[in-house]
Amino acid sequence: MKVWGAGDVDAASAGTLRVGQQDLVTPLARERARELGIDIVLAAPNPPAPPVSPPPAAPPSRNAPPAARPPSGRGSVPAMRPPSGALFRRGAPLPQGLAAGGGGTGRVIVVGAGHVGMITALRLAGADLFDEIVLVDIDEGRAAGVALDLAHTAALGCFATRVRGTGAVEDAGPADYVVITAGRPRQPGMSRSDLVSTNAAIVGDLAQRVARTSPDAVIVVVTNPLDEMTQHAWRSSGFPAERVVGMAGVLDTARFQALSALAGAGRADGIDAVALGSHGEEMVIPLSQARSGARPLTELVDRAALDAVVDRSRGSGAEVVGLLKTGSAFMAPGMSAARMVLAMARDTGEVMPAAVLADGTYGIRDVYVGLPVRLGRGGVREIVELDLTPDELSALRDAATRIKDRLRQLAAVS
Structure with a gap:
């Protein structure tokens, strides 16, 4: 093959x-x-047999049974169909028979069988969109065990996607999408930046191996510090920038939506907002763009309370870490990563925030930073420009500058 x-x-x-x-x-x-x-x-499969002249047909008998139809394809080249x-x-319906044993088309690799990887794989398998989800972890037994446990939920979750686990990217096979969750998680008292050197070595090695085994894949980075690790994965893989994206804005936006709902802004899934900038202290939520239904959030929630929601959203990751004592958030991050992959696989053209290489839009260039983008099956279609206020635009540019500073530090220790 x-x-x-x-x-x-x-x-x-x-x-x-x-x-x-x-x-x-x-x-x-x-x-x-x-x-x-x-x-x-x-x-x-075989050279076609030379044509043979059929013998003269016998006169039909009134009582003779109808001629039997020869088995399909016998003695001729099969009808053209994809191999x-x-x-x-991605996401298109398959002809009958091609999806036997699988729920859809294509393969997704989730690197890291920890909690984030497990939730990501669960959501992707449950979507019943792909042929196969492969969990990869240096602890091969954990990857295989989580995969088998997840496979056991097929009847409960009503999906046919195959799920398996292995110990190396090379054993997973070529994939359409690769989600990198592997890395050291934050502990109480740690910032995302404290993980730079440790996780850079992990992400850089994985990106190079993915490039060799899945040269046409889209990489979605989840490992922290997110912005820096996404740029590092892009450089290490050699992929076009549109095929390396970071999951941060979807997660930060979801946190803001949930907390705004608690503040009385309406249902979380009815709140339209976007989190840009850095996945951390420089996160920017343009309140000028935030709506609940047709109404601006600023009309529904007191401005001081809304500012408090923004601050809590910005620190939600650390809040979860502090409450858990060991480990970090995994449910919302895993769901967010899966949502990005599903949007691309379904080719929805959906606009969502992601860490992408800035192209000059918003006056920012040559750095991975959270921006609103339109996603398609091959990754980023375009960066979408929103009408930000001067203060929001200034905060976004400041976030990009701070990320560039941290990248220079990463280069110094690499």
Whole structure:
């Protein structure tokens, strides 16, 4: 079996890419073929037999039974169909029979079988969208055990996605999406920045290995300190920036929505807001953009109370760490990472905040920082520019500057 990527499509000659019966064609390769007008042709399993003239037909008998239909495909090349569900765009329905044994198309790797990785895998499997979710952990027994436990919930969760665990990225197989949760978690009294050197070594190594085994994947980084680790993963992988994103804004936004609901702003899922900037002290929530239904949040909640909600959202991660005593938040982070992957796999074009490489929008460039982006199946489609107030824009730019300072420190210790 061979895995065909986008590079193979680029190198195809005469407008045709011939693949074997058992070969796997990645979704990105399929999209690239459509863009270039390349036909993906499934090779016949055996050379077709030379035509044989049929014997003269006997006169039909009135009492003779109807001729039996020959078995499908016998003596001829089978009808053209993709050799794998991976040929289809992510999230598209599969023809009958191709999804047997799996819930959808494609594979997602979740690196790290700790609590965050477990919740991420649970949500992704429950979506019944992918063929397979693979948990990877240096503790192979933990990865396999969590995966088996999760697989046992298939009937309870009504999904057909396969789930397995392994000890190395290389054993997981090529994937469409790779979520990196591995790393040392925060302990009480630790800041996210205290984890820089330890987690940089882990994330950098993983990004390089992912690039070798899943060259067309989108990487979603969850490891802290989030902004710095996402930029480090981008540099280590060599991937285009649109295929390396960090999960922070979705989580921070969810925290703000939940806390605003507690303050009387309405249901959490009816609050429209966005958390930008850094995943930490420089988090920026533009209140000019915050709504509950059609009404601005500033009309529903006293401004002092709303400012207190912003401050608590900013420190919610540390608050959870302090309450747990050991370990850090995992339910909301895991759900947030899964939501990003599902939005990309379904190609919804949904706008959500993510740590991405700034391209000059908002006057920020060449640093990973939380910005509103439109996501598609191949990662970031575009950075979306909101109409921020001067104070909000200044705070966002300050966050980018602070992240750049920390990245210089990371470079000094690397």
